[in-house]
Amino acid sequence: MAQSSNYSTVARPYAQAAFEVAQEADRLAEWGELLDALAALSQDSASAALIQHPAIVPADLADALVDALAGVDEAGANFIRLLAERRRLMVAGAIASQFAELRAEAEGRMTVEVYTARKLDEPSADKLRKALGERLGRKIELEVIDDETLLGGVVLRAGDLVIDGSVKGQLDRLAAAMSH
Structure with missing residues (x-):
């Protein structure tokens, strides 16, 4: 490394x-x-x-x-x-x-990695692309990655920004909250 x-x-x-x-x-x-x-x-x-x-x-x-x-x-x-x-x-x-x-960056584009438990259909991908574009102020390119360990939901990575909307992430947060 x-x-x-x-x-x-x-x-x-x-x-x-x-x-x-x-x-x-x-x-x-x-x-x-x-x-x-x-x-x-x-x-x-x-x-x-x-x-x-x-x-x-x-x-x-x-x-x-x-x-x-x-x-x-x-x-x-x-x-x-x-x-x-x-x-x-x-x-x-x-x-x-x-x-x-x-x-x-110069062209106002950003690639967002989308980790999903199951295949993302095109209407959902378009909706996600549009919402992220509005939030980040960029033209968004999605790189969809299948990740069966997520159980459900999605994890988004855009540069340093990580949005974890996965079932696994929610369960991990619940477990951490209960252990304190």
Whole structure:
């Protein structure tokens, strides 16, 4: 876990820089795709071995990655070269993730994880999406996750906000109240 949080810290300035370049060029979607593709490449076992190999010349590695990611513009190629020169390609996944968060915020979007005991039907999902959008002032994207341990109800996670409307949560709160 320490490595993951370290990656997050190392990735932050790169994600911010990529976001600023992409936003200025009005190319947030294209940069998001580039960073997602770079993240996928960096997580591939063969590519990861090359990225982390100390004998590989960073400029050669960057050129190979730019070629593999056909259609990369000059700004994107320069970004890949910078990551390669600074030996930061292994944090491409964290950069892509943080870039996606910055982009969602700039576009007024938010992904809300919805944990349900059973499948959420589309009318219920639409109603939930609308209510959350009004409460949070954002365009809401739902990520529905089945969780049979909830018994019934839902748990919502939107950033730091957690709303536990599950039967399990209610029973846990009741048990805690009775034990005091």
